Amino acid sequence: MVDRTANTIASAPGRPMAEGCAERDLMSAGLIAAYIGVDIGTTGARAVVFARDGQAMHASTRTYPLLAPRPGWAAQNPGTVSDATTAVLSEAARWARDHSYSVRAVxxxxxxxxxxPMDANGDALDDxxxxxDTRGDDEARAIRASCDPISLYxxxxxxxxxMYLPAKIRWWRxxxxxxxxxxxxxxxxxxxxLRQWTGQxxxxxxTASGTGLFDLHTADWAEDLLEIxxxxxxxVPGLVEPTQAVDAPVGWKREVGLPDDCLIVAGAGDGVLQTIGTGVVSPGQMVAMVATSGAVRAVVDRPVTDDRARTWCYYLAEGRWIAGAAINNAGVVLAWLREQWAQVAGAMGGREPTLDDLTQWASEVAPGSGGLLFLPYLAGERAPGWNARARGCLFGLSLSHDHRHISRATLEGVAYRMRTILxxxxxxxxxxxxxxxxxGFVRSPLWMAITASVLNRxxxxxxxxxxxxxxAAILAMRATGDLASLEDAPTIADVGNVSPTAGWTSSYDELYAQYESLYSVLAPHWDAISAWQASQPA
Incomplete structure (x- = not known):
C-alpha cells in the first residue's frame, strides 16, 4: 500500500539570497525561484520545495513496502518506487506553482x-x-577468497x-x-x-562510486571490477557528473507540473548529500547521524581509505569526496525493542509502549545499565568489521535486571557502535x-546525552x-549557476549543543573496553549460529 502525506513547512519564506539573470526574470514575472530536492529512500520517497536560502517550504511524502520475505533479503518493487517518486514530485511541483514559485531545477x-536487472526497454526484470540485502554473502566470501580484498578496497x-554490487550481481548469475x-x-x-522520467x-x-565497480582514482567503471x-x-549505465542535468522531454515536465526550462539534475547518494545538507562542508567537521542506521561522515578533498578497511569513501561532486563509516543497527534496534514490549502488552490487553516510554524507562537506571551490555547486531554489521553474519547479544543479564536496564542498554549499545566508527x-x-x-535520535535528549558521554565529545x-x-537541492542550485560553489551553500543553523555528562564518561570508557573485548570473543561463533538460523523454516 502507498500512503500519502503532504505538508507545508512554511508559508511565507523570504526572497532568495541571490538573484541571477534568470531569477530577476522570474521576479519581474511575479514568480520566485525555487528548487525541489527529491529523496528516494528505503521505505518512502520525499520531495521538498526549497527557497534559494535553503528554507524548506513544503514536503510531500509517499511510503512503499520493504520486501523482506527471507532473513537477509531486503528489496523494493521498482515500479512502486517509481510511481511514488513521481507522485511526490508532481505534488511538490503543483504546490510551488500554486504559490507563485517557479521551479528552476530538481x-x-x-x-x-x-x-x-533491466531489459532493453528500461523495464525491471526483478526487484x-x-x-x-545480504543474500550475496556467499558470493562476497568467494570474491575475498579469490582476490586481494585490501587492494580492491x-x-x-x-x-x-x-552490500556492494559485485556480490549481488553474482547472486543473480x-x-x-x-x-x-x-x-x-x-x-x-x-x-x-530517471530512465522512466527521461528515457535516458x-x-x-x-552513486557509481558506492557500487564496488567504480575506480576512485580514475573516476570511471573499472573493467576488471566489472569482470569480478x-x-x-x-x-552498466553511462556516467555523468552529479551536477549535470539530464535531458527530459518537455511533455513529461508538463505532465508532472514542472516548467519547460526546469533542469532535472542527476544528484548523488543520500548519505553523501545528507553530509552537506547538515552543513558539513570543510575539513575538521563531521556529522554523526543516528536514524534507522547510523553513520559518521566528513568531507575530504581526495579519496582517503583506511589501512584496515574500516571506512568507506564515495564521490560527492566537483573534486570533493565523503569519507565515512556506517552501522546497520541504530534506530532499527530501538524499534525492534519497542515491538517486543508491544507484543507483550497486546497479549496482556494493555497499552502498547511508545519510544518515549522506552527512553523514560532507560532514564530510571544509572549509566552502564547495571553492567548489562548489548551488542546490537540484529541486522549484521557494516563498519568497522564488515561482517554480514554478526548477531546480537545481551551480556551480563542477571535477576537484578528488568525492562528498564534492557532499554538503557539498547541506547548505550548503539552509542558504543557509533564510537567504533568515529x-x-x-x-x-x-x-x-x-x-x-x-x-531521529535528536528527538531524545537522553539518547543524545548518552552518545555525547560515550564519545566524550x-x-x-x-x-x-x-x-x-x-x-540534492544544493546540487540543483549549482547546476543552474544560481550557486557559485558548494562553499556558498545555504548555512545550516545550529540549534543547540550536547555535552558529556559529568560522571558518565568514566563508566562508559570502562564498559566500552569490555564491549570491544566481547566482540572479539563472539566473532568466531557468528558463522555457525547464522548458518543454523538460515537453515530453519521461515
Whole structure:
C-alpha cells in the first residue's frame, strides 16, 4: 500500500539570497525561484520545495513496502518506487506553482548500493536489491577468497561485502541465471526512476562510486571490477557528473507540473548529500547521524581509505569526496525493542509502549545499565568489521535486571557502535573539531546525552530535518549557476549543543573496553549460529 502525506513547512519564506539573470526574470514575472530536492529512500520517497536560502517550504511524502520475505533479503518493487517518486514530485511541483514559485531545477537523492536487472526497454526484470540485502554473502566470501580484498578496497573505497554490487550481481548469475542472462543493464533504483522520467539511462559518479565497480582514482567503471561481477561495461549505465542535468522531454515536465526550462539534475547518494545538507562542508567537521542506521561522515578533498578497511569513501561532486563509516543497527534496534514490549502488552490487553516510554524507562537506571551490555547486531554489521553474519547479544543479564536496564542498554549499545566508527574516521580524515548530529535520535535528549558521554565529545545539534533533500537541492542550485560553489551553500543553523555528562564518561570508557573485548570473543561463533538460523523454516 502507498500512503500519502503532504505538508507545508512554511508559508511565507523570504526572497532568495541571490538573484541571477534568470531569477530577476522570474521576479519581474511575479514568480520566485525555487528548487525541489527529491529523496528516494528505503521505505518512502520525499520531495521538498526549497527557497534559494535553503528554507524548506513544503514536503510531500509517499511510503512503499520493504520486501523482506527471507532473513537477509531486503528489496523494493521498482515500479512502486517509481510511481511514488513521481507522485511526490508532481505534488511538490503543483504546490510551488500554486504559490507563485517557479521551479528552476530538481535534484535527486537516493539510497546507495541498490541494483536491479533491466531489459532493453528500461523495464525491471526483478526487484531492486537495496543496501540492507545480504543474500550475496556467499558470493562476497568467494570474491575475498579469490582476490586481494585490501587492494580492491583501496581502489573502490568500499570493502568486499554483500552490500556492494559485485556480490549481488553474482547472486543473480548463480541463483537466477535466466534473469541474469536476460538483463541488458544492471543499475540502481535512482537510475531506474530517471530512465522512466527521461528515457535516458545514466548514473552519476557519486552513486557509481558506492557500487564496488567504480575506480576512485580514475573516476570511471573499472573493467576488471566489472569482470569480478560477471558483466562488462556494456551492461552498466553511462556516467555523468552529479551536477549535470539530464535531458527530459518537455511533455513529461508538463505532465508532472514542472516548467519547460526546469533542469532535472542527476544528484548523488543520500548519505553523501545528507553530509552537506547538515552543513558539513570543510575539513575538521563531521556529522554523526543516528536514524534507522547510523553513520559518521566528513568531507575530504581526495579519496582517503583506511589501512584496515574500516571506512568507506564515495564521490560527492566537483573534486570533493565523503569519507565515512556506517552501522546497520541504530534506530532499527530501538524499534525492534519497542515491538517486543508491544507484543507483550497486546497479549496482556494493555497499552502498547511508545519510544518515549522506552527512553523514560532507560532514564530510571544509572549509566552502564547495571553492567548489562548489548551488542546490537540484529541486522549484521557494516563498519568497522564488515561482517554480514554478526548477531546480537545481551551480556551480563542477571535477576537484578528488568525492562528498564534492557532499554538503557539498547541506547548505550548503539552509542558504543557509533564510537567504533568515529575512531577509524578520525584516523583517516583527521581529528574532528566539530561533530554535528542529525537523525531521529535528536528527538531524545537522553539518547543524545548518552552518545555525547560515550564519545566524550561535545556535539552540535543542527536544524536540518530535510538534509538529504537539501543536499540534492544544493546540487540543483549549482547546476543552474544560481550557486557559485558548494562553499556558498545555504548555512545550516545550529540549534543547540550536547555535552558529556559529568560522571558518565568514566563508566562508559570502562564498559566500552569490555564491549570491544566481547566482540572479539563472539566473532568466531557468528558463522555457525547464522548458518543454523538460515537453515530453519521461515
Amino acid at each position: 535534484g535527486l537523492s537516493a539510497i546507495l548500493h541498490s541494483v536491479l 531492486a536489491l537495496i543496501w540492507a 583501496h581502489r573502490t573505497g568500499g570493502p568486499v561485502h554483500p 548463480s541463483s537466477r541465471p535466466e534473469i541474469f542472462g536476460s538483463a541488458v543493464t544492471f543499475a540502481g533504483i535512482k537510475e531506474y526512476v 539511462l545514466v548514473s552519476e559518479r557519486s 561481477a560477471g558483466i562488462d561495461r556494456a551492461r 575512531e577509524p574516521m578520525e584516523d583517516v580524515a583527521g581529528p574532528a573539531r566539530e561533530i554535528r548530529i542529525a537523525g 561535545n556535539l552540535t545539534l543542527v536544524d536540518s530535518p530535510e538534509a538529504s533533500s537539501l543536499g
